[in-house]
Amino acid sequence: MMIAAWRWYQPTVCLAAAIMKLDPEDGEQIMEYFKTHALLTKEKALLQASVREQKKLLVENAKLKKDIEQLRIQLQEKQRRRTAKALLSSATPQPTLCPAPSTPVDPSAPPAGATATAPTNPPPPCSSSHERRDKQNRRRKGERKGDRRQTRPTSDSLSLELDSRVDVSRLDLRIGRIFTVRSHPLAASMSILEVDVGETAPRTVVSKLGGKTHLEELQGSLAVLLCNVKTCKLRGVVSQARLLCCTNSDDCIEVLAPPTGSAPGDRVTFLNYPGDPDRELQGKQRVWENLQPDMQVDCKGVANYKGCGFEVKGKGLCRAPTLTNCIIK
Structure with missing residues (x-):
């Protein structure tokens, strides 16, 4: 250790002596500058190492969050299966035990303990009473089967009940950049937009912006789009997404503005409603129509x-440019 310190000290002394020899007046200030620069270089190296460690921790935290999300989804699936099994078991009626028919007491029969004498002319068996009992039992069995068919839920009804769960996480809301905007040739209240939503090719969107919106101001701006709606034709033009706007009672329409720093393809999520969106919203379930009144x-x-x-994670919340206390459509 002393040898290493000596090796460092010897060139430092030589450098100081050389500087003092060259510039006796400012030599000490030059040496102080070199020492300060060396300390700053060390601190910068330590800071870069801490930044790298912080980035590593952020990556590990993201992986842990992803694993937790997958475990949560698996737990929800198990709870759904248990609920379906419980519904099936509760809907199946339990068979009731019918009491055994009581045999009528024959007054002419001898008392217990007495020796029975064989009658000379035994009465014929009562076949009509047996037939009546058989018919009644068959009717009861038929009624039980009919009730069981009515009360037992089918697997199709259970699957429809689970699929009908309305949750905002089923919407694929993404940030998009509007490339071009033009009026619809067949409808004055409609506009045709070409929007980049983070895919290989832009999507065509037909929106009812109306005549109160300055279309030229939308070109190049960011917007929020619903990307898993079913493709449809609006006045002869195919629309591949839905543009989210806000409007008030005065019919003033504004396009929702994403937070600063958003990029095309960023997903809009909700803290209280995690989950993956549907591949495509089915028209029969009317998911968007049921969710839209609460937006x-x-x-x-x-x-x-x-x-x-x-929310766009890590970037902020989506807002209306100027409107407040209004609906989203």
């Missing part, structure tokens, strides 16, 4: 669903 812009201009904000 509003609050008094602060923040877009939310049941009080939970439209």
